[in-house]
Structure formats: C-alpha cells, structure tokens
Amino acid sequence: MAEELLLEMVTPEEMVFSNTVEEVYIPGEEGAFGVLINHAPLLSAVKTGELHYIRGGKTVYYAVGEGYAEVVGDRVTLLVETCDRADRIDTDKVRRQKEMLEKRLDELSKEEEAEIEKVKAELALAETRLKVAEKA
Amino acid sequence: MAESLRDIKRQTQAVEKTKQITRAMNMVAASKLKSAQTRMENFRPYAGKVREVLKSLASQMSESTNPLLTVRESKRVRIMLMTSDKGLCGGFNTNVIKTAEDFIKRQRREGKEITMITVGKKGRDYFRRKETIVSHHVDVLGRFTMDLAVSLGNEVIFPFEAAEYDELYMIYNEFRNIASQRPKVVRVLPLQEEDIDEMAGGFYRDYIYEPSEEILFAQLVPMYIKVQIFNGLLETSAGEHGARMVAMENASNNCEEMIESLTLRFNKARQAAITAELMDIVGGTEALAKSF
Numbered sequence: 161m162a163e164e165l166l167l168e169m170v171t172p173e174e175m176v177f178s179n180t181v182e183e184v185y186i187p188g189e190e191g192a193f194g195v196l197i198n199h200a201p202l203l204s205a206v207k208t209g210e211l212h213y214i215r216g217g218k219t220v221y222y223a224v225g226e227g228y229a230e231v232v233g234d235r236v237t238l239l240v241e242t243c244d245r246a247d248r249i250d251t252d253k254v255r256r257q258k259e260m261l262e263k264r265l266d267e268l269s270k271e272e273e274a275e276i277e278k279v280k281a282e283l284a285l286a287e288t289r290l291k292v293a294e295k296a
Numbered sequence: 297m298a299e300s301l302r303d304i305k306r307q308t309q310a311v312e313k314t315k316q317i318t319r320a321m322n323m324v325a326a327s328k329l330k331s332a333q334t335r336m337e338n339f340r341p342y343a344g345k346v347r348e349v350l351k352s353l354a355s356q357m358s359e360s361t362n363p364l365l366t367v368r369e370s371k372r373v374r375i376m377l378m379t380s381d382k383g384l385c386g387g388f389n390t391n392v393i394k395t396a397e398d399f400i401k402r403q404r405r406e407g408k409e410i411t412m413i414t415v416g417k418k419g420r421d422y423f424r425r426k427e428t429i430v431s432h433h434v435d436v437l438g439r440f441t442m443d444l445a446v447s448l449g450n451e452v453i454f455p456f457e458a459a460e461y462d463e464l465y466m467i468y469n470e471f472r473n474i475a476s477q478r479p480k481v482v483r484v485l486p487l488q489e490e491d492i493d494e495m496a497g498g499f500y501r502d503y504i505y506e507p508s509e510e511i512l513f514a515q516l517v518p519m520y521i522k523v524q525i526f527n528g529l530l531e532t533s534a535g536e537h538g539a540r541m542v543a544m545e546n547a548s549n550n551c552e553e554m555i556e557s558l559t560l561r562f563n564k565a566r567q568a569a570i571t572a573e574l575m576d577i578v579g580g581t582e583a584l585a586k587s588f
C-alpha cells in the first residue's frame with residue numbers, strides 16, 4: 161500500500177523501529193504534533209516526552225529523549241538520544257534511578273549549573289518513562 | 297653434555313601455559329570485537345542521518361554565523377588523541393602515537409602551540425612528560441555510551457567558542473577491517489565547510505522549521521561534532537580488539553612453534569641420554585668380560 165507512512169526511529173545505539181504506521185504523534189519542542197501521510201516537509205527539534213504511533217488500529221507508546229524529527233513525503237525519521245517502548249520499561253529500575261537523581265540534585269550546589277541542567281534533563285526523562293510505562 | 301631433560305620439560309610446560317593464556321585472550325578479544333563491530337554498524341544510520349539533516353539545513357542558510365564554523369588564524373592547535381587503555385595489541389597504540397608525534401612535529405615547525413586531550417591510558421602515559429595535556433580520560437573505553445562523546449564534545453566545544461584554541465584535530469585508529477587499522481588525523485573544529493557544502497547543492501527541500509533554522513543549525517552543529525567523536529571512539533574500540541585478536545593469534549602460533557622445537561630438542565636429548573647409557577652398559581659388560 162502506498163498510503164502508508166514509514167517511521168524510522170534511530171538512536172546512537174541502534175535502529176529502534178523501522179516500519180510503516182498510519183499516524184505518529186511526536187513531542188516537538190514547540191508542542192506535540194501528529195503526522196499523517198503527505199505531511200509537508202518538516203524538520204523539528206524533539207524534546208523529552210511521549211511519542212505514540214498507530215499501526216493496524218493499535219496504539220503503541222514510547223518514551224523518547226531529546227533529538228530531531230524529519231518528515232519528508234511519506235517518511236518520518238526520528239533521531240533521538242534514547243527511545244523506549246512503554247512495555248519494555250523497567251519501572252522499578254527507573255524509579256530507583258529517579259530517587260538517585262533527586263538526591264543528587266539536592267546535593268549539587270548552585271554553581272554547578274551545567275551539572276544541574278544535566279541531572280534535570282535526566283530526571284525529566286525518568287519521569288516521562290514512568291508516565292509512559294503506565295500506558296503499556 | 298646435552299641439556300638436562302628436566303630443564304627442557306619445564307620450559308615446554310611454561311610455553312604451554314603461555315599459549316593457553318594467549319589463546320584465551322584471543323577468544324575474548326574476538327567476542328569483544330564482535331560486539332564493538334555491531335555497535336559501529338548500529339551507529340551508522342544515526343550518524344548518516346545527522347549528517348544529512350545538517351547538510352540540508354546548511355543549504356538553507358545564507359551566511360553561517362555559527363561560532364563552530366569560524367576559521368581563525370591557526371596558532372593554537374589542540375589534539376584529541378585516542379588510544380587504548382591496555383597493551384598487548386600489537387602496533388595499535390604505537391602507530392597512532394607515532395602519527396600524533398609526526399603531526400605535532402609538523403605543526404611545531406609552523407610555529408603552532410600544541411595542547412592535548414588524551415583518551416586511553418597509553419596515549420596519556422606516552423605524552424605525559426612531553427606535551428601539555430589539558431585533560432585525560434582513562435579507563436573509559438571498556439563500556440561507554442554516547443554520554444562519553446557528549447561530555448568530550450562539550451569539553452572541546454566550549455573552549456573553542458571561547459577562543460582558547462583555534463583548531464581541533466582528532467587522531468585515532470580508523471577501523472578498516474579486523475586485521476587492519478590505520479591512524480587517521482581529522483580536523484574536527486572549526487567544522488570543515490566543504491564537508492557540509494559538498495552535498496548542499498541539489499539538496500533543497502522546502503522544510504517547515506521548528507524552531508527556526510538558525511536555532512536548529514546551532515543545535516545540530518555541536519551534535520555533529522559529538523557524532524564524530526563517538527565515531528572515533530567506536531572505531532578505536534573495535535580496532536583495539538581487532539588488533540589484540542591478531543596479536544594474540546600470532547603469539548599463540550609462535551608458542552606452538554616453540555613447543556615444537558622444544559619437543560624436538562627434548563627427544564634428541566632423550567635419545568642422546570639413552571645412547572650414552574647404552575654405551576656405559578656395553579662398556580661395562582665388556583670390561584667385566586675381559587677380566588674373566
């Protein structure tokens with residue numbers, strides 16, 4: 161069928177997903193947006209958040225890290241740091257990670273701005289993962 | 297007097313043990329190489345995509361004002377050298393260190409000031425007393441993720457923007473195939489414009505940009521630098537295991553040869569000892585027979 165959208169999700173570690181979908185919702189930096197077939201070419205920054213696509217009438221959720229999305233014709237390419245499918249998220253592990261990050265954030269002094277930013281970003285990712293995991 | 301049998305035997309056993317170790321190391325390296333190669337392959341689509349997006353963005357930009365593309369008169373050169381942490385991998389580190397040394401010599405002749413960042417123990421140990429090392433990273437190559445490339449990237453990008461140095465070169469072993477790595481020198485900063493320009497023509501797409509192309513471009517350039525660094529790290533790690541595998545293979549073969557020649561010597565000595573003993577007995581009986 162030509163009326164399908166090819167979705168590719170790539171992280172530095174692997175090609176996470178590469179298949180056709182009916183539609184996909186991406187957490188863009190300037191707000192979430194949905195992509196259907198024949199979308200206008202688009203290049204957008206992606207922020208940490210929830211992504212889902214519909215394939216065969218079923219919705220699948222992912223937690224994604226920061227990155228970029230490129231839409232060209234019938235292809236969507238997602239370049240993200242991390243990408244985890246909802247039902248593959250180990251909630252216990254993420255929870256432990258979150259606690260550790262929160263503790264670390266408390267310990268950091270105000271001068272360590274870069275470090276604080278980094279920990280905050282990781283914390284946001286952990287929270288997103290937990291939220292997405294509930295939808296599995 | 298022939299060598300003592302016991303000495304030869306002891307020597308053979310020692311070589312035998314060494315062979316066991318080198319064989320084991322060879323197999324460990326082989327399995328590590330495999331996973332390193334898989335990582336390299338998995339990274340390729342990502343790296344290719346980042347490059348592609350960056351190029352198509354560059355084609356839209358009229359005049360790039362990105363600080364990472366600014367070419368300054370080159371006076372201070374920084375080198376990021378990637379070596380392994382451990383030895384026993386043939387000429388892997390020696391080659392890349394030699395390349396770095398030649399490179400430094402050439403740059404010096406042109407009156408440039410050199411500073412270094414080293415990744416891996418071997419490079420740091422070699423250049424510790426010879427050059428100024430601004431920062432070193434050891435024991436990071438065993439298990440690393442993109443995080444390492446990101447922090448290394450930030451470590452070179454900020455000082456470059458602050459004009460602490462003018463050019464950054466990355467020197468590492470390019471992974472060609474299992475048996476061959478070649479030292480490579482790449483200029484990372486300022487970003488080579490021809491690198492981006494090369495594809496810019498004929499690759500025009502009327503994108504909607506979110507946020508604006510300037511902002512996206514400003515984010516993607518550092519990202520591209522990190523991708524390059526990560527690629528260097530991956531190739532170094534795969535190369536190290538490949539080199540070690542080959543080195544250990546050779547070592548095992550040499551052990552085998554030694555064992556063979558030692559066994560030969562052992563047999564000869566044994567034969568000589570038997571002959572000598574026989575001569576003694578024959579001589580003894582003859583002497584006895586005469587006396588009767």
